[in-house]
Amino acid sequence: MTDKTTFDADLQRKIDMKTKPHGALGRIETLAAQIARVKGSLMPKMQTCQLTIFAADHGIADAGVSAFPQEVTRQMVLNFLGKGAAANVFAGSVGVDLRVVDAGVKGAPFDQPTLLDRRIAPGTSNFLHAPAMTETQADEALQKGRELGRDGTWDAVAFGEMGIANTSSATLLAHKTIGVDLDVLTGRGTGLDDAGLSAKHAVLQQAAKRTGQLNAKETLMEYGGFEIAMMAGAMQGAAAAKRVVLVDGFIATSAALIAAKLEPDCRQAIVFAHKSQERGHAVILDAMGGEPLLDLDLRLGEGTGALLAWPLVQAAARMLTDMASFEDAGVSGPA
Numbered sequence: 001m002t003d004k005t006t007f008d009a010d011l012q013r014k015i016d017m018k019t020k021p022h023g024a025l026g027r028i029e030t031l032a033a034q035i036a037r038v039k040g041s042l043m044p045k046m047q048t049c050q051l052t053i054f055a056a057d058h059g060i061a062d063a064g065v066s067a068f069p070q071e072v073t074r075q076m077v078l079n080f081l082g083k084g085a086a087a088n089v090f091a092g093s094v095g096v097d098l099r100v101v102d103a104g105v106k107g108a109p110f111d112q113p114t115l116l117d118r119r120i121a122p123g124t125s126n127f128l129h130a131p132a133m134t135e136t137q138a139d140e141a142l143q144k145g146r147e148l149g150r151d152g153t154w155d156a157v158a159f160g161e162m163g164i165a166n167t168s169s170a171t172l173l174a175h176k177t178i179g180v181d182l183d184v185l186t187g188r189g190t191g192l193d194d195a196g197l198s199a200k201h202a203v204l205q206q207a208a209k210r211t212g213q214l215n216a217k218e219t220l221m222e223y224g225g226f227e228i229a230m231m232a233g234a235m236q237g238a239a240a241a242k243r244v245v246l247v248d249g250f251i252a253t254s255a256a257l258i259a260a261k262l263e264p265d266c267r268q269a270i271v272f273a274h275k276s277q278e279r280g281h282a283v284i285l286d287a288m289g290g291e292p293l294l295d296l297d298l299r300l301g302e303g304t305g306a307l308l309a310w311p312l313v314q315a316a317a318r319m320l321t322d323m324a325s326f327e328d329a330g331v332s333g334p335a
């Protein structure tokens, strides 16, 4: 038997010896097993978590694909720093630390000491007409992300984003990577009405036609965003550092898709926090074999779904570390 087979057998035995009918903790058992594998331990510590919110702007916003104006990206960064956003409130309620990264917000650099400046450029190019970013920019974003993912001593890390028009970017990343039709993938984002949705669909069709088949790196360059590229790198870095990686909604999942295409090993560390209301999310989750923990009709981003899922991750690890076995507790096993 290989070491991995022995580890997996010991892990399953440990879960099955806990004081519960076999399988009775359902997906918490699968989650616990995944955490144990990521940590390489049958007693995984899962006490600390940090959320990183990556913010950036998108040239495609000029094509009128969002219900909100582009300046909201910048305004929301200031709202995060002022602790007024949903992500701040949820992070406080579940005991998660939060940091905000400027990956490429439009306009001048911020003068904000608590904001991490990892700017690649003040927004991507409009991918309707040209690649969103150069190869150098994509590489730089991935690399800065990897460094951020390896930072610190957190047991788990969560990733979320903020960027007006980034559902358009995520939709094209998914379309070019999975090959599913834009009709199935294109959604309302921040809340487009029917007319807005069909205009967005037409823009994305036109943008998709600009290129043929692409590999993952080319897809990122053609249609990505700086926050998405940096988040993909951060997922790779965190997975390499044996951290559980909590992935938020539609856009964060598109980053996970690219991260795993570029570096398949990082997939095993990824926990999909929730299923977003954004139309294409279920499609990407399916393609990645991901089973989201929550389904709360969220469509906010910022890491809000990841924050809400954190207590489940903690509970799953504590099932392994703290729960009594039949033998410990003197409880009879199945007849």
Ligand SMILES: O=C(O)c1ccc[n+]([C@@H]2O[C@H](COP(=O)([O-])O)[C@@H](O)[C@H]2O)c1
Residues within 6 Å of the ligand: 065, 066, 067, 068, 161, 162, 163, 164, 165, 166, 167, 168, 188, 189, 190, 191, 248, 249, 250, 251, 252, 276, 277, 278, 281, 298, 299, 300, 301, 302
């Ligand atoms: O996380 C999600 O599933 C999600 C779904 C829809 C919208 N969002 C957020 O809304 C913004 C993008 O929407 P849009 O319509 O501007 O493309 C961006 O800031 C995301 O954080 C996020």
Ligand SMILES: Cc1cc2nc[nH]c2cc1C
Residues within 6 Å of the ligand: 068, 072, 076, 161, 162, 163, 190, 300, 301, 302
């Ligand atoms: C207000 C607002 C908050 C957000 N948080 C993440 N994406 C967002 C988009 C908007 C429009």
